[in-house]
Amino acid sequence: MKKKIIAMLLIAVMIGIALTNFVKTKIAEEQEVDALANSSLANSGLAVGQMAPDFELETLDGKKVKLSDFQGKKVILNFWATWCPPCKEEIPHMQKYYEKFAKEDNFEIVAVNLTNKDKSIEYVKEFAKTYEITYPVLLDTEGKQMKQYKIRIIPTTFYIDTKGVIQENKPGPVDQDSMKESIKSLD
Known part of the structure; x- marks a missing residue:
């Protein structure tokens, strides 16, 4: 009986660790995507203060x-x-x-x-x-x-x-x- 409880607790801890790592990975991926999007937005187009090129x-x-x-x-x-x-x-x-x-x-x-x-x-x-x-x-x-x-x-x-x-x-x-x-x- 004690072995089953210990095994179940061990499995629960392992599942908790796996979920925590999964969530941390997803958050890091979202932050990376946001940073990339923001840098792309910041780099789209000519800079403020420049003369607008004529065409x-x-x-x-x-x-x-x-x-x-x-x-x-x-x-x-x-x-x-x-x-x-x-x-x-x-x-x-x-x-x-x-x-x-x-x-x-x-x-x-x-x-x-x-x-x-x-x-x-x-x-x-x-x-x-x-x-x-x-x-x-x-x-x-x-x-x-x-x-x-x-x-x-x-x-x-x-x-x-x-x-x-x-x-x-x-x-x-x-x-x-x-x-x-x-x-x-x-x-």
Whole structure:
């Protein structure tokens, strides 16, 4: 009888040790994943304080537009793709904010579609119609601006002041409140 009790206690202790090690391993793995994700987010895009590199791309209707065309205005420069769920989530917020405050707050949204990673230009045009996007959508057909701006996560949004200097770099989706706060900080 005593041998059975001792054996059962020994088994219970061994199970407890195994569970403790399992839990510690899982926690360590989660911390490692979080650290990696945070370092990736921190390294997505150009640094705050840099001049925003100028570029020229075509709009959905074939006009050539340069980023420097918006000099003197605050710019929300957004990199996105049609297949990206967080991008789809933020577009209505961007559109509503643009309609309400663009003139009042002297800003422009410039949305750079990563066309080289998307289905086709025609698909992007249909997508923009469906989402009723009225701000400029530029087509990065070769992926040059994605490389130039060091985009690793989409969406990534840069807030650029009236002098062309990057004041904020936000990987991940934005909403109206965060845009309003970021635009106000550019004053």
